[in-house]
Amino acid sequence: MINFIIVAVTILVGALILIWWLYPLVRPWMEAPxxxxxxxxxxxxxxxxxxxxxxDQKRPEV
Amino acid sequence: MSPTVTSQPESSPRVDYDLIRAHGWAAVLGLMVSALFGLTVSLKFHLPHLLSQHAWSTWGRLRYDHTQGILFAWLGNGFLAFLYHALPRLASRPVTSRRLGWAMFWVWNLAAVLPGWTLVLAGVSQPLEWAEFPLAVALVIEFALVLIVVQFVMPFVGAKLSEIYVAGWYLIGGAVFTALAYPVGNLLPHLLPGAAGAAFSGLWIHDAVGLLVTPLTLVIAYYVLPVASGRPVYSHFYSMVGFWLLFLVYPLNGTHHYLFSAIPMAAQRGAVVASIYQGLDVILVVANLLLALVGCMALVGSDLALRFVWTSVVLYLVVSIQGSLQAVMSFNRAVHFTDWVIGHSHLAMIGFASFGVMGGLAHIWERLPGVRFSRRALGWSYWLTTIGLLLMVVDLTAAGLVQAALWHSSLSWMTSVRASRGFWLFRSVDGALLLSGFGAFALSLLIGPRQPGKWRPFSQAAAERDADAVAPVALPGANWLGGVYVWTFAAGVVFFVLSFVVLGVLPARALEREMAGGPERGYTAAELRGRMIYGRDGCAYCHTQQVRSTPDDVRRFGVPSAAWETAHDFPQLWGTRRIGPDLARETTRHPADWQLVHLYNPQSVVPDSVMPPFPWLFDGSAAKPTQDAIDLVAYLRTLGQAATLQQPAPNAGPLLQLDTTPTPSSQDPMGAMNLPQVPMRSPRSGGLGEILAFDARDPGQIQVGADVFRHNCSGCHGMRGSGDTATAAALFPHALNLTAFRFSAPLLSRVLVAGIPGSAMPSWSELSAAELQGVAAYVTSLGPPDATGAPPDPALLRAGSAVFATHCATCHGSEGAGNGTMAGVLRPVPANFHELQPGVPVALQAVRQGVAGTAMPAWPNLTEAEVQAVVAYVRAFYGTPSTVAAPPASLSAMQGRP
Structure with missing residues (x-):
């Protein structure tokens, strides 16, 4: 089970990197925030x- | 890209300055109080009697308040202050409600932190790491965590999700997942026994740092670094990869706090892999943050708030790599439970989290209208805190390595305590530096010139209008991509639940069958009360109750702790730190009277001990324990009892020569998982022969022995061995006056190795052979010189023989070998006079008055002539061979077998 989770996390992150690499148009959207x-x-x-x-104009010195 | 901006009425600020100020001051107050708790706790290591007369100021309770105060009073308030400043920028909307904000402020501080601190000092607490506030307070905190979600996460729901900056994601993740994780560590260990509950405790121990402290500190880092430098983070994409990795992997780390324990190995291995993954993730996060400052590093020197946050980010990298390293099993085997881990936790909670919060508060304080703010005090604070922290971490790391080396050796436990004293003293100095740095930080927010601007009340309605006027610019394709964020967030929740299942539920189910075979007898009411006192006063924070499956642990403490032994433990008390030795096998190690004296004044029986005394458990002296003390000792006597009863009788020759050499780790990559069958106590592997070889006339050995005696034996027997200490009087039987007896070499050797069951004399098998030889030589040198006078009158001996046969032989045996018909059931066993010769005065006193704490009665009906005769007769046995062998029962009792 733990192996499954670790592999799944790796695949998810790998997929994100793949999308970023294969679709340059997505990059501005990802960087916009x-x-x-x-x-x-x-x-x-x-x-x-x-x-x-x-x-400060009303009360220059506090 | 820029939003459409409309002006807001000048009468209302964009953020709620009142709530920022309130939480900021509460945070600073919390920091000072919590740090004072910490410094007091540190001082008690070298001044164990400091503030020791009252239960509320005992080490354990102050330790609980120290960590809970740092987490909730300091960091909690600090985070909330920063979020009130940051949220309008991150969500483009104000917080949900100003009124809710004030309700949260009062709930957090007056219904959670203050009652939590007070109740812990009053003795109402939970012995669960990072969850020490009592359950009622934990419920209030959980309620507050839900309110935080409403206050800070709901505004994002109304905003365009596709526009959320990474700091907003950390805010959402931290708030939501902490609300989910907090009950895991607080509630489940009360519902699941021992090892099963520990699996969930481990989850929360790490989630407190990983899902609460880390994300919210990263909110500050991702906020302050770009704003102070005027440049965005290097890559928002990298930052999002870092974010998701953190939330997917961090919850899987928890079990690395219990490596080599009874928790299933699959969960332990998973935690190790996740921990290494986590270290890699942090490298990505930190690189991305620091790259934003390339070309403008000079700002770190000029902008103090930025300098704090930059330091926090750098130390985040250091502490994370250190954390990953600690989780590697081969390294964990050495440094776990040592001060290395305490150095690591201070680096995390001060170096990373506190520096981040200090930078965040300084950043917003510079922008609050009308408050006082001193840059000079802040500069002092930075240097004092930085120097104090770095010295402390280096000190504790070195202490941890020294402790690891000594625990790995065959030297006694107290050797490591004595070696740590200098480090602990230095830690207090570092702590004082840190406290002064925190004090300077508090001053920086209280003194100095007032910031420009006029204080105006915050208007929720005006802030809402302002937010509505901001229209984010839509990006091509953003509609369907916006959905990706939602799905990804849902995936994060699923992963959190999976981690809960994998590291908590599945191990608990795997342990169910084993724990069902646990001891049928649970704790008695008295033992349960004792267990509650043990937890309440923080015993589990110095003494673990888990012998790990490592060669060093097995050799030093006995068989590894099994899950079934904990079947009645609600909550578990495994502990994660060893200042004193492990207590999982304490049951027969020390008798009850020794435990009582030790609790009343630990230094009286262990002169170099750093354990605090517990005088409120007694009515003025060790001989007058209250019911609480009796219950606590009753509980201590249960530790390892079930395992002792389950242990098969050893049949492999003389016990003291059993081979306990574990499987070499080189043959077992998981660290000696295939352990040999070992007895409950790990006896010396060298046998008695090496101790028997002592030479009582060797000044070198006597000198070594005197030193060992002073450190280990003088508490009971007195510095000169005359047994005239208050401690000796409180023990039953009293500690022996060693100057009044002569001991044979075999007897001395056996007693030193195995102790004397039925008395407070413990086994000293943890001492080296050279040390035991020295003690034997020294004790022999204390005794009366060999008799040189005329032999006793034969007529006197004949008279003594008659008295002895009538009154003494039932216990001491017909030939005085301690093997009479009653000997098998008496503890301590009757004296064997062939090996032990009492001096005349002490022998006369024993016959006339009896020996308290033993079966030896007074003999008031004997005439003075009979007393003199039997004393002479008894003394004449010494050094002569006995023709009758000692019964096996008494021998095994001497050796500590069950």
Whole structure:
């Protein structure tokens, strides 16, 4: 049973690597989340900085 | 690729700063308290009497609170603080509910951590590694884990799954699988006996690290590294391969905590293979993370939060490779149970997890408006923590290797304890450094200038509106590929269930038949109470109860522990660490009075022991045990009892010359699985002859013996062997005044090797032949000099003979050889005066007052002349041959046979 699981895991991972290798069009889709995450971070960070700047104008020294 | 952005009302922040701050401070408080528990536990290794007067401050309870505090109070709160910051970025949505967040905060801290700590100190706990909080608290934690799923996983359900970044996957996996795995380690060992329950304990021990700590620390790593560097991870594809390998393989690791145990070998081998697989996976994960920093490594020097997280990632690689190495059976055989493993766990929980959380908290604290934050204190914290940790890990790793070498040798157990003392002292120094590093970290979040910005209350509704305004850009083909993620996640759950079946259910079923043949008699009520005390006070965290199927274990402790022996053990108490010796074969090793004295003050009978005393189990002295102490000793007397009764009578010649040489490991790749039949105790292989060869006039041997005596015997017999210690008085029979007797060489040899059944005198067969020769020489040198005066008056001897025949021969035999008709049923056996000569004062006292703790009564009706006569007669036997052989029963009793 344990051998079956280990072999199954190996096959699954092998299949993933095979897909990545055989279908280059899939690669941008697979890599997209890392770019989207940074964009989302930049959006929220930008909003936070605006908040900070706005509040600092009202109260420069805390 | 960028989402459409709409502005949010300026009055509301995107994340809930209040919850971040609350969990952050709770985490820091938890870290300080847990580290203080840890440092106290470490100090007790060289100051065992520190805080030893009260049950709540005993070593075991503080140890439980140390690890549970690190897991739940520190890391748990730290993870939650970070998730409140990260989730809006990862899921593009706010958490499910602010109100739920506050409910979770109070449940986690006031209904789980605080009651857990308090109850453990009060003696309500579970002796299960990483599951020490009592079951009621475990239920609260499980409830909180489900709430965490609702709070942090549900927002992803509303988001587009095909857009989830790898940190989000780790968040989902960690939350869901921990909620599934936590009951496995907490509940099942109470329902399944012994070895079967241990299979599930092993699963949770590893899942606590693999499915809770590791994924959530990796959330921080995958978050902070790209954000701090402004560059994405090297490959999201690699990161997803790493993610799935971790969740598919990690649950299969658990049984590697019980290699060479009674758990079926198939499960053990599977765990070893999975552990190696895991190491390979971590190489991929870490390489992918660190490649993101190529070209901008200078940031690690300037950004303190990033520096913490970078260190965490590097140490993740180190600790994982170390973990894989430990799981290899040939290596595991040597280092398992040693301080090597403790070094490994500190590297994992501090080097990897705590550094990650410290970096994560620092990262978000820098972005919280209005809080105080000191970069200087954080810099100090980094260096103090790093130096403290590295010194500790090097120290414990070296200690582990020394212990492994000594356990592999024929040297006594206490030799390894004495050799470890320096390492343990150094560990406390390292611990103090670590604590100061943690203190500096706490200060960094409390002092320093305030961060810019104004504190504004979080609005759930506003955050929801903001999230709805963000429309992810769809990718070609993403519709059907999005489904792949869902199916893959389902496959992950299936694999988790499979691991549960393979490493837990199947081994338990395989053990069912064997355990059904276990001892019919379960524990008595008193023994069960004793077992509860054993678990409550952490005995299982220093003493294992599993003799592994390895040559070293068998030689030192006896036959390997079998699953059927544990058929009545709910939960199992196998343990995973040996500071003291294994207790699986303790049943006849020490008598009850020795156990009581040892519990009251361990150093009184084992001078170099680091075991803490348990004075609250007594009413002021070792001679006044409470019912708890009596119950605990009753339980200790059961350990190995069933196996002893099942052991066939040895018939291979003199017991002390049995060959216990195990199958050479070179002939058995699985490490001596085909073990020879060995007795419950592994006797010396060299026999008595080598000890008999001692020379009582050799100053070298006497010097060696004096040193061994001081370390091993002086607790009971006193430094000068005069038996005038408080410990001697508490034992029945009292420890002998060695200066008042002369012993023959064969008697000394037999007693040293086999002990004296019915007394507190244990076997010292674990000492080397040279050490035993030395002790024999030293003890002989303590006794009275050979008689040089005139021989006794024949008339006196005739009178003594008459008294002896009337009153003493029934026990001592007609010729004083200790073989009277009653001798076979008496423990300790009556003295053989051909081998033992009492001095006149001690002999007179014995006749007049009897010998407490033996069958020797007082003889008040004898006249003074009769007493003098019988004493002279008895003393005259010494050194003369006995014409009547000693009965086999008494001999076997001396040798410790059942």
């Amino acid at each position: 890392k770019h989207r995450f940074l964009a989302q971070e930049a959006r929220i960070e930008s909003a936070r900085r605006k908040e900070v700047a706005g509040s």
